[in-house]
Each structure stands twice: as structure tokens, then as C-alpha cells.
Amino acid sequence: QLQLNVRKNGFNNKQTMASQTQGIQQLLTAEKRAAEKVAEARKRKAKRIKQAREEAQAEIERYRQERERLFREYEAKYMGSKEDVAAKIDKNAQILIQDLHREVENNKEKVLAELLDLVCNIEPEVHRNYFVMNP
Incomplete structure (x- = not known):
């Protein structure tokens, strides 16, 4: 077993x-x-x-x-559009330039006359500090 x-x-x-x-x-x-x-x-x-x-x-x-x-x-x-904006800016710039040219033409003679007057009509005078330095 x-x-x-x-x-x-x-x-x-x-x-x-x-x-x-x-x-x-x-x-x-x-x-x-x-x-x-x-x-x-x-x-x-x-x-x-x-x-x-x-x-x-x-x-x-x-x-x-x-x-x-x-x-x-x-x-x-x-x-x-961008082109429209650029065109508007160019147009405004041209208008401003034309206005400036017109102003130049209108005032040209007057400005030249004033410049010539200032250059040609000089009144010499002694400077005020000159007297203080040399009594």
C-alpha cells in the first residue's frame, strides 16, 4: 500500500x-x-x-x-481700401502743396522787401555793455 x-x-x-x-x-x-x-x-x-x-x-x-x-x-x-486711403492722402498733400505755392507767390515781394530793408538800412550804435567796460 x-x-x-x-x-x-x-x-x-x-x-x-x-x-x-x-x-x-x-x-x-x-x-x-x-x-x-x-x-x-x-x-x-x-x-x-x-x-x-x-x-x-x-x-x-x-x-x-x-x-x-x-x-x-x-x-x-x-x-x-488701402489704395483709396493712399489716393486721399496724395490728394490732400497736393492741395497743401498748391496752397503753400500760392502763399509763396503772394508774399514773395513783401518778404524780399523786408529782407532788403533789414540788410540795407542799418543803424549802427554802440553796445550797452561797452560803457560798462570802458568808463
């Missing part, structure tokens, strides 16, 4: 070891599948973040384009 028990125990040990090995294999397989699922979840998360970032950039670009369009409309409505 002792031999029979040993054989039974030996057989049971082999069966138990095989069962344990099978359990370990199942655990390793489950761990591998869990790691794969975690990796897939990380990939999905990274993909969602990338997609959200791209959508946000697209929305920002749409908003910027809309604001630029509104600004161009406002500028055209209230200020005119």
Missing part, C-alpha cells in the same frame, strides 16, 4: 504541477492580453488627443479667417 500511495502521490504531484503550470500559463496569457489592451487603450487615447488637437487648430483657423473677413469688411466700409 505504501508503494501505491507513493505512486498516487507522485501522480498527483505531476498532475498538480501540470495544473499549476497550466494556471501559470493562463496567468501569463491573461497578463499579456491585459498589456495589449492597455497598449491599445493608450494608442486610442493618443489618437483622440491628436484628433482633438487637430480639430482645435482647425477651429482656431476658421475663427481667425472669420475675424479677418469681418475686419476687411469693416475696413472697406469705414476706411475704404
Whole structure:
């Protein structure tokens, strides 16, 4: 009977070891599948973040384009185009230049007469500090 028990125990040990090995294999397989699922979840998360970032950039670009369009409309409505503004500035500058030329022509003789009078009609006099220095 002792031999029979040993054989039974030996057989049971082999069966138990095989069962344990099978359990370990199942655990390793489950761990591998869990790691794969975690990796897939990380990939999905990274993909969602990338997609959200791209959508946000697209929305920002749409908003910027809309604001630029509104600004161009406002500028055209209230200020005119850049060419119109430049033309207005040039026109105003030409008017001012013409006015200055007209003023020069109108006052030219008068200014020349005053300059000649100041240059030609000199009244020499002794400086007031001269008497203080030489009593």
C-alpha cells in the first residue's frame, strides 16, 4: 500500500504541477492580453488627443479667417481700401502743396522787401555793455 500511495502521490504531484503550470500559463496569457489592451487603450487615447488637437487648430483657423473677413469688411466700409486711403492722402498733400505755392507767390515781394530793408538800412550804435567796460 505504501508503494501505491507513493505512486498516487507522485501522480498527483505531476498532475498538480501540470495544473499549476497550466494556471501559470493562463496567468501569463491573461497578463499579456491585459498589456495589449492597455497598449491599445493608450494608442486610442493618443489618437483622440491628436484628433482633438487637430480639430482645435482647425477651429482656431476658421475663427481667425472669420475675424479677418469681418475686419476687411469693416475696413472697406469705414476706411475704404488701402489704395483709396493712399489716393486721399496724395490728394490732400497736393492741395497743401498748391496752397503753400500760392502763399509763396503772394508774399514773395513783401518778404524780399523786408529782407532788403533789414540788410540795407542799418543803424549802427554802440553796445550797452561797452560803457560798462570802458568808463
